[in-house]
Amino acid sequence: MINELPQKQLVADSFGRAAAHYDDVALLQRQTADELLERLDLVKIKPKRIVDLGVGTGRNLDLLSKRYPEAQLIAVDIATGMLKQAKQTYREQQGLKRWLPTNNKPYYLAGDAENLPLADNSVDFVFANLTLQWCDPRASFAEIQRVLKADGLVMFSTLGPDTLYELRRSWAQVDDYPHVNMFYDMHDVGEAMTEAALTGMVLDADHYILTYSTAMALMKDLKVLGARNVNRGRRRGLTGKEALEKVQQAYEAFRQDNVLPATYEVVFGHAWGGKKAQTMSEDGSINIPISQIIRK
Numbered sequence: 001m002i003n004e005l006p007q008k009q010l011v012a013d014s015f016g017r018a019a020a021h022y023d024d025v026a027l028l029q030r031q032t033a034d035e036l037l038e039r040l041d042l043v044k045i046k047p048k049r050i051v052d053l054g055v056g057t058g059r060n061l062d063l064l065s066k067r068y069p070e071a072q073l074i075a076v077d078i079a080t081g082m083l084k085q086a087k088q089t090y091r092e093q094q095g096l097k098r099w100l101p102t103n104n105k106p107y108y109l110a111g112d113a114e115n116l117p118l119a120d121n122s123v124d125f126v127f128a129n130l131t132l133q134w135c136d137p138r139a140s141f142a143e144i145q146r147v148l149k150a151d152g153l154v155m156f157s158t159l160g161p162d163t164l165y166e167l168r169r170s171w172a173q174v175d176d177y178p179h180v181n182m183f184y185d186m187h188d189v190g191e192a193m194t195e196a197a198l199t200g201m202v203l204d205a206d207h208y209i210l211t212y213s214t215a216m217a218l219m220k221d222l223k224v225l226g227a228r229n230v231n232r233g234r235r236r237g238l239t240g241k242e243a244l245e246k247v248q249q250a251y252e253a254f255r256q257d258n259v260l261p262a263t264y265e266v267v268f269g270h271a272w273g274g275k276k277a278q279t280m281s282e283d284g285s286i287n288i289p290i291s292q293i294i295r296k
Contacts, residue, residue, distance in 0.1 A: 054131025058086025
């Protein structure tokens with residue numbers, strides 16, 4: 001497990017500032033989203049309420065609405081700047097269809113995956129593309145379990161610890177500060193899902209490689225994406241020109257076929273809400289809703 005979680009306000013601020021130009025360089029995000037959507041072909045669900053958790057710029061809202069036209073969409077993101085961009089993107093993608101009375105306009109909610117602004121057992125499907133890596137998996141999956149109905153589905157992608165290992169090793173030759181965000185491995189994710197009592201859990205991992213002409217081009221893209229270093233132990237203040245030059249020189253050891261690779265470990269997973277656990281009160285009794293009492 002990662003000892004220190006990223007500072008959430010820094011995450012929100014960073015992605016909020018990145019909203020306007022995020023899609024210009026979000027190649028990986030599009031690839032993983034498309035993979036998740038393809039995996040839905042293997043799942044038979046008819047959701048009435050869908051949460052796009054970590055909606056980002058809203059690129060997937062239109063795709064989800066086309067796949068499930070009768071579902072109510074709820075866009076959730078920790079960055080209000082992203083929510084504003086998502087609303088604009090959805091309008092543009094829908095075109096004139098957005099004025100039809102049958103069009104289910106999404107709701108847009110500012111919220112953290114570790115503290116969702118949603119009622120218990122209120123959601124049929126949670127779609128989370130490259131969002132949960134910024135969260136404590138135990139807290140986020142517990143929240144997802146809380147809001148999912150018993151037969152509700154969560155499908156997600158997140159980043160694993162091999163992500164940007166080339167950049168991490170290059171920085172390690174310059175100083176001892178963490179310059180690249182650390183992410184949970186698939187075993188930690190699986191443990192968190194099990195603790196949350198999600199059922200039918202399936203996990204797998206794949207590696208995506210993006211290529212760049214220079215290490216600086218990679219770092220510029222990360223800045224545009226808002227994927228800044230949010231580790232608590234990060235170096236404070238600006239990084240000097242000399243240090244950046246050393247990083248670029250160290251990164252050259254990874255060059256192949258005249259390009260520099262940037263590896264992303266992507267963990268894919270899905271699970272079902274499952275039966276909710278009964279909670280015991282202080283006097284040892286368990287409250288059971290009348291709706292759950294069946295006469296024989």
